Amino acid sequence: MRKEWIMLTNRHFLGLKDYPGEDIQSIIDTAFQFREVLDRPIKRVPSLQGQTIVNLFFENSTRTRISFELAQKRLSADTVNFSGTGSSLKKGESFKDTVQNLEAMKIDAVVMRHPVPGSPNQLTRFVDAVVINAGDGTHEHPTQGILDMMSLHEAFGALEGLKVGIIGDIAHSRVARSDIFGLATMGAKVTLCGPPTLLPLNVEVLPAAVSYSIDEVIDWADAIIVLRLQLERMGQRLIPSVREYRSLFGITSERMKNHSKQLVIMHPGPMNRGIEIDSDIADGKQAIILNQVLNGVASRMAILYLLLGQKISEESEKSVSE
């Protein structure tokens, strides 16, 4: 990948709200180039050789953690994993101490998953390393936003003017927020669909329309992103029953039979099969869910490369001129 260096505006990758559109485009373009690498028999490039990245996961995660780790390995970076949940982090000092200790060991970047909104933003005040948000509570999940946009780009060839429905628990979804902000910046039209108890108050400030009718949204949209119904919301009594949720918002086989149109179906995973989406839909031709997973690795490679690779390209230029 020898070409003029793409400089991203922000040093960290914390969220897609107010993130520059040209940077999103650069990341997606770079991610498509890395997609080719992933199709090679030897899926490894030396781009981040000598760079050390810590994956700091303060919340359980399988898919995102593995996706990041693979992306780092494919770029030849050195990686260290730390996972801690709940009680070990009750005290703020352990959060700050943990990361400052890690930084003292000379790390270049921190990829952090945390259950509380804004924690990656706070982290940037404690460390000099590049901070990448791998999901912070109900705030944002910006790498998921990028991979969703990349997948839509792949399916439709462009994002401008694309009609995307996001279905389900918007209020508690970091994926929804990143998708909404990213897609709006890229000129796509977004409609949110879910019961008001799962939509944030003042939802009108988000750059998206709102509909309570799933059938209306299916008719309108080019693609829908189906969100996981977190079953603990039942405990908070935010919806009366799974049965009613399925009948009002579920992407069921029966419902899809009534809609003849071609619709791209996405899901950030993990899915509750038989609740928000039926298996034959999730596994059907319209779904690009596994493609999203593959694009996730490519997107994260692109983000890491663009944020960390510059240092290397500067270093190597220096050694050449010397």
Add this chain to the structure above:
Amino acid sequence: MKIDLKKQPKSLLLKNGTIVDPNSKKSFSGHVWIKNGKIEAIDQSDFPKDIPTIDCSGKVITHGFCDLHAHFREPGREDKETLETGSNAALAGGFTRVCVMPNTDPPLDTPESIRFVIEKSEKLPIYIHPIGAITKHQGGKEITEMGGMVEAGAVAFSDDGLPVTDGQVFRLACEYAKMFGVPVINHAEDPCIRKNGVMHEGAVSAEIGLTGNPDVAESSMVNRDLELSVLTGTHLHVPHVSAEMSVKHLRKTLEFSKSISSEVTPHHLYFNHESLHSFDTSYKVAPPIRTEKDRLALISAVKEGIITCIATDHAPHTVEEKEADFNEAPFGMIGLESCFGAVNKVLRNELDIMEIICLLTVNPRKVMGFEIDLFKIGTPAELTILDIEKEWIFSLDDIHSKSRNTPFIDETIFGKVVGCFSKGNYFIS
């Protein structure tokens, strides 16, 4: 800048100041002669020539400020603040009298614990008045021995930090407190509606995903409290009003009830929820900082005379606690030192200096029934000297509290406390 507190000399002349008396509502230039810690004379030209003099030209001489709402954390969390460090913070902010909230550890819920605060405060350079808990252990269930606590020196009752959720308990507390003639103060936030909210629920929380706590959590309980005050005829003081909806309830009730008073904090007058985009935990307070519309409604309520007091809700927390993640970090900011500059900056184009000073002096003193004629000859000197035209940047060095959790650091504020006289001590800078 740190204050340098000294003992007052036997005789001291504050010369050529602008005397602003919020009691008589008169303002005039002149001198104040303090002798043996008491007001000896005001504006006489034939002062003895040999007494020490402080030149107050260009400065305002007025009553010492009175804060109805502060947390000094003693007993229990002396690592955050003590009665002594709190007093220094108060003096630096021009406060000579502070009412401290009972949510200490253990809480001030017995005559003995009230006596502890009174005795510990005797030698301190400001007047400290403990507010007693409404319910035992602040548990919200059984009312405290209010009679014994008033006798020991409690000036009001509150479970501040926690609401009295059970309406029947609050009704009983109002009725019982009535026989002692002291106000009842309820931290109005309905816990069911508030949930685990950590910021105002609205446009900003929708964008950044922090759990919201809507204005209705406050206003619905304020409305309940106002109606219970009317029912029982008890003086209700509504603390830290933050929402426009609460102001509406106050306005309506004030049309027919005289036993209502309320306060607003400098931070609710100064900031709005847009600041939370930074995820800076120093903006995490209860009740939360709300919308610009709420902020402007609070300013209007002050102008209209619906809200008559400024109170700081000075709430010290350690750096370590405030550096936690946003959900984990405790609620509250310190506010004594930055109070006047912040409030004056917000209100100076809305009210004249006399009205601003009333919000910090006679009005809160009236709520608690304290002496309000502080320029009367023979009154112990409780005075604050202000430079009302001074624009300055509030910094860490201006903080005397043991804690420093405040977003006012690096803010440019307007008007500065340059001196304070209290209990035989003074500083002048």
